Amino acid sequence: MLHAFEKNDVEREGMSEEEKIALFDAFLRNEMSDSDKSDFTSLLDKSEDFKNEFEAYQDDAAQIKSAEEYGQIKSTLKSIHKEIHTPKKSLFVQMKFWIPLAAAAVVAIIVFALPNVMGGNADSADNAVEEMVYLENDDVADGASEEASEEALVMTEEIVETDSSTVGYFYESEVHTSELNQYIRYSDLIIPKGTSFPISNQGYFITAKHLVHKRRYVKIQQKDLNIAFNTEVVYRDSVLDFAILKCSDKNADLISRVPFKMVKSQPSLGDNVFSLGYPKADIVYTKGDVSSENGFRSDSMTYQISMPANPGNSGAPLFTKKGDLAGIIIANNSKKQSVTYVIKPDYILSRIENLQDKFPISLKSNYSVRYNQTSTTIKKYRPFIFEVH
Amino acid sequence: MLFRSIFLKVTLGHPIFIFFCTLGDLLIITGYIQLDTVSADHQITAEIVEKIRKQDRRTLSDIYKEIYPMVEKYILENSGSRDDAQDIFQDAFYILIKKVEDKSFELTSKLSTFLFGISKNLWLKKLTKKQLDKADYTNEIESGLTSTDEEQNLTKNKAMKKCIDLLGEPCKTIIVQFYFLQTSMKEIAEMLHYTNANNAKNQKYKCFMRLKKMMLKEKE
Structure with a gap:
């Protein structure tokens, strides 16, 4: 590095600024050998220019240091300043006034609470409160329309009782009666309970089990297509939170082939995912990414995504960025923000396979088209996302 | 008792500590806390100077809390904003800290008078410079509180800090690490995943030259 010293002054002139600075640094940091150091100092004495440059550099370095210190x-x-202007009363500041109170509290605590404080672990106490919350909307409609919507619900229930196979109808067909008409219209005001989607074009739908709890028939509808079905709950899983709905064969014809395929295994950590669901009366798009490979308290049948989910998102399909089906949203965490749990796709697949004798669900007819734009994908998918009532 | 006071030291600062002490202990704690707070209005003691020198956060916070309101009031009354007040007061505080670093420094007046004086001077100078007001404030400026050197230093530091912040990554990290924290080139290279120290050195040189150019522009 110090070869420059051995050469004469003319060549030193040719030393680049970068080399000079490297020299200065080495000198200032004491990284030179003794002989180099003496060479350097003699050079400083010899050349006025060199000395000036060195001093200027030293000033600059000191300036940077003091500026950063200032910062x-x-x-x-x-x-x-921030602390002061967001008033947070410290325990100590208020202490004087609290002495009598604290004394009383101390006595009370020693008598009652001390054993608990000593024995309990604060963390585990916190965990006990943390819960998995199903993303289910209550059967409540928006304010003023409440009465009307209740009415509508009753009407459709009557239809259920008469004949399940005739309840499915096409809104635009001329067959339906005025009551049925009303159902669709009113339901604009009803917040859906959850979300469902077809798994195959034979009339099988998938949704979350807790949405169809103790019900034989579930109404699902799709406003874009103006169709509403009454579906029968044909299967409730004992372990996983998912259920299979079946609509009559006649209605199944209304569903075209499903444009998404289920992935074989869950997406990996950090993969982008999105979902379409009905936390309100309109379809809502949310996106997030996979944040943990297992679910609530390391439940291995679900996995965790960081995505805001609201009541009504239950049963909604989760798609990967490419547009593949990657699970069903079932719940979120009551304590944590943006923590949503999703059933792993491999479990759903294996369930469906095991149930082949009972329900011949064929996933073969499902196809997948890759779109570059998520918005195009959504346009394609949204007729397949149904409201559950 | 000994055991208890050790225990108190450990648990102090945690709300649960109340659970473990009796009324007598509470009184001791409150007493202890009163001893510990700084009243800036008192004559500045050697102990406080030492604490300011060490930039003890609690002391700084106490002083800040006590003196800032009057500076803010003054600046708001003299065509300034809250942001101005904050900026000016913090600069004044910086000058105080730098002054205290010099061991021979002795403060004869009250701390509040001193800090308020510097703040006022800085503000009046800023007003004159910005010419927000046609009036000339030079007569009002108290002399003897700050030297021109210190003021020049402050403006230079302000400008340089602005430039450093504008450098962007990785230059900012390299410059701060090398010149402020005196980290070796080898460590910086590891930190930023450069293949060797020479690459980092090269990068540092480029960053340094950029900073210099920015400073020249700033001066204009």
Whole structure:
């Protein structure tokens, strides 16, 4: 590095600025050998220009250092300023007035609570409160329309009782009666309970089990297509939170081939995912990414995504960025933000395979088209996302 | 008792500590806390100077809390904003900290008077410079509180800090690590995943030259 010293002054002139600075740094940091150091100092004595340059550099370095120090002090003061201006009363400041109260509390605590405080673990106490919350909407409609919507619900229930196979109808067909008409119209005001989607074009739908709890028939509808079905709950899984719905063969004809395929295994950590569901009366798109390979308290049948989900998102399909079906949204965490649990696709697949004797669900007719734009994918998919009522 | 006071030291600062002490202990704690707070209005003691020198956060916070309101009031009354007040007061505080670093420094007046004086001077100078007001404030400026050197230093530091912040990554990290924290080139290279120290050195040189150019522009 110090070969420059051995050469004469003319060549030193040719030393680039970068080399000079490297030299200065080495000298200032004491990284030179003794002989180099003496060479350097003699050079400083010899050449006025060199000395000036060195001093200028030293000044610059000192300036940077003091500027950064200024920055550090300033940021400390700024944080102090923030503390002061977001009044947070410290325990100590208020202490004087609390002495009598605290004394009373101490006595009370020693008598009652001390054993608990000593024995209990704060963390586990917290965990006990944390819950998995199903993303289910209550049967409540928006304010003023409440009465009307109740009426509508009753009407459709009557139809259920008469004959399940005739309840499915096409909104635009001329067959339906005025009551049925009303059902569709009113249901604009009803917030759906959850979301469902067809798994194959034979009339099989999938949704979350807790949505169809103790019900034999479930109404599902798709406003874009103006269709509504009454479906029979044909299967409730004992372990996984999913159920299979079946609509009559006649209605099944209304469903075209399903444009998404189920992935064989769950997406990996960090993969982008999105979902379409009905937390309100209109379809809602949410996106997020896979944040953990297992679900609530390491439940291995679900996995966790960081995505805001609301009541009504239950039963909604989760898609990968490419548009493949990657699970069913079932719940979120009551304590944590944006923590949503999804049933793993491999479990659903294996369930469906095991049930082949009972329900011949064929996933073969499902096809997949890759779109570059998520919005195009959504346009293609949205007729397949149904409201559950 | 000994055991208990050790225990108190450990649990102090945690709400649960109340659970473990009796009324007598509470009194001790409150007493202890009163001893610990700084009243800036008192004559500045050697102890406080030492604490400011060490930039003890609690002391700084206490002083800040006590003196800032009057500076804010003054600046708001003199065509300034809250942001101005914060900026000016923090600069004044910085000058105080730098002054205290010099061991021979002695403060004869009250701390509040001193800090308020510096803040006022800084603000009046800023007003004159910005010419927000036609009036000339030079007569009002108290002399003897700050030297021109210190003020020049402050403006230079302000400008340089602005430039450093504008550098962007990875330059900012390299410059701060090398010149402020005195990290070796080898460590910086590891930090930023450069293949060797020479690459980092090369990058540092480029960053340094950029900073210099920015400073020149800033001066204009």
